[in-house]
Amino acid sequence: MLFNKPKIKMRDKIKDHCAIFGVTSDDLGFSVSKLLYQGLIALQHRGQESTGISILKTGGKIITYKKSGLVSKVLESKILSQYWGNVGIGHNRYATTGAIGYKSTDYMQPFHFKNNEIEFSMAFNGTIANFDDIKKKMDDMGRVFITDTDTEVIAQLIGSIALGTEDWPEVLTLASRLLDGSYSLILMTPEGDIYAMRDPLGFKPLCIGELKNPRRNIYFVASESCAIDVVGGTLIRDVKPGEIIHLSHQKDIHSENVIKSNRTALCQFEFVYFARPDSIIDGVSVAEARLRLGAYLAKNDPILRDPEIRENAIVVPVPDSGRSVAVGYAKEAKLPYVEGMMKNRYVHRTFIMPGQAKRKLAVKEKLNPIKSVVFDKDIILLDDSIVRGTTTQQIVSLLREKGGAKRVHLRVSCPPIISPCYMGIDFPTKDELIAGRFQELYGENFLEEIRRTIGADTLLYQTVEDLTQAIGKDKNKLCLACLTGDYQLKSVKKLAELEKSIVRSRI
Ligand code: SF4
Incomplete structure (x- = not known):
């Protein structure tokens, strides 16, 4: 907004x-x-x-x-x-x-x-990416705004256009031509x-x-x-x-x-995380897309060819966001799906606490490994995405240190998030995205550096190709900008370039 x-x-x-x-x-x-x-x-x-x-x-x-x-x-x-x-x-x-x-x-x-x-x-x-330009033009026309939201900018724009015609579809068509x-x-x-x-x-x-x-x-x-x-x-x-x-x-x-x-640009994150699994979006069942995301990860997973790991492995979701994808993975891999972490549903503040120490404590309050289940096991840990990486790091460490897991193999249904979103999603800056920062810092070794920082024994991300296959839509039907840095909105391209240059200047 x-x-x-x-x-x-x-x-x-x-x-x-x-x-x-x-x-x-x-x-x-x-x-x-x-x-x-x-x-x-x-x-x-x-x-x-x-x-x-x-x-x-x-x-x-x-x-x-x-x-x-x-x-x-x-x-x-x-x-x-x-x-x-x-x-x-x-x-x-x-x-x-x-x-x-x-x-x-x-x-x-x-x-x-x-x-x-x-x-x-x-x-x-x-979100309206050219919000500032439209607001400035309307300010110049003498419009008075009571908030600094793009909602009001759209409303004022629609109100202005509606002065010239009573035909609402025409008003909205004209408004959409001005809104980027x-x-x-x-x-x-x-x-x-x-x-x-x-x-x-x-x-x-x-x-x-x-x-x-x-x-x-x-x-x-x-x-x-x-x-x-x-x-x-x-x-x-x-x-x-x-x-x-x-x-x-x-x-x-x-x-x-x-x-x-x-082209179209439906946000891929709707399928990865945002939408409810019982929704159908643009003809695709969210629940089924998530199962396929898990299955694609399993199809490409080299550890499944290792008999020693297979023998000892269980598939564990990060609750709740990793569940559907873990079910899809376990089915494809023919390995047991096990709830290996308990989530306390009465803790609501985990991810918004400032300060590393407080956040660490909050993750411990929220998630606890089930030792009797994970002890001495090869845990194939499924999550939907890695954003900053701090919570994932703590979950891996909890499984190992508190749960006694033998090894933790992290599998992520969303490809590395390397760029911010300017399309109305609350997103960290490129500098704060672990994949965004590490890609700039370590080039082609960035995935290995993420694995090392998070403390997992192995790490496998979904590829962009498999993500689009699992969703069942062509690349030119989806927004993949946070995974590719390729933005579709004109007003956003400039902003993204600016942020990229800021990150580079800091490195
Ligand atoms: S950049 Fe990522 S989160 Fe934002 S709309 Fe595109 S796919 Fe969705």
């Missing part, structure tokens, strides 16, 4: 920014607020810091409620009964700590835009229409669904299909990259326009 990251979090997991969900019903006597609640709960993994809904009351009044906290805490039943209407949108936010005023509701979504002529409520997931970014957004009008738009490269997932019965027709738009499942709906399809969909409570759900692009 905020393009200019004000403060880097000391976390060792990459985080997505936000979830969006919209519902419309043709039954004026039915409130969609409970469905919004259920959909947002299903999308809680995409943002936990605040949640909000905008509802269209009978008569065309938009009312918005948003607050810090989880969906279950914010959208209590008394709120749901007050916020009553047959059309609504909702949002879960992942905020960037340190942003001035980030706890203010001005920074939360949905964003309710209203002036003398135009009114709408909007929820947005993503990765985004999915939904917009609700006082007339009771919801418009959903996915950026032309399709970085962020977005899908539509329906729930029909003799009493009413309900249509949904959601960041992930798991939300449509949870509310009892049926997935219709993904919103295509560059497509504008109209959810009309009076009519149906239909496509208004598709802004074509010669």
